[in-house]
Amino acid sequence: TMSAEGEVDTEYEVSGSGASLTRPIQASALRKGSRVVLKGKPCKVSEISISKTGKHGSAKAHIVGYDIFTNKKAEDICPSTSNMEEPIVSKFEYEASYTEDGFFVYIDEKGEEQRNLRIPAACEDKEHKLFGLNKKIDDGEAIILCTIKAMGQEEVVDYKENRQT
Secondary structure (H helix, E strand, O other): OEOOOOOEOOOOOOOOOOOOOEEEEEHHHOOOOOEEEEOOEEEEEEEEEEOOOOOOOOOEEEEEEEEOOOOOEEEEEEEOOOEEEEEOEEEEEEEEEEEEOOEEEEEOOOOOEEEEEEOOHHHHOOOOOOOOHHHHHHOOOOEEEEEEEEOOEEEEEEEEEOOOO
């Protein structure tokens, strides 16, 4: 777009730290266990198959993956030479303080109290490893929350008991 002074005004979509949320990766470079954006969600590849080049066009990649946050299945078919997006995934550990209004209250890496991690539904699922986590924290157990962050979303995926206290 042009501004009134005739200067070119460009807009870039950037996360708060100035870093990109994804990086390009060629479909043919993906392997089982790779991370890729499928249907707009960060996923871990569970299967990938590359078809042979046909009479018309290029080889196709069939990619099946599971959302790293919800574990929902997603798949895509694209030319094997096309660029896909690889989500940049970070892992964090925080010392849990207590729970409040459906959120974990924890101390971040700067030593500040935060309230932005929603208590996942898995804490109510008897079959899930997070079952009862919020109760353990509220009962005063020293717990370290293990999170993953990708594409602007952060979720608690595991925990461990803090043996240093």
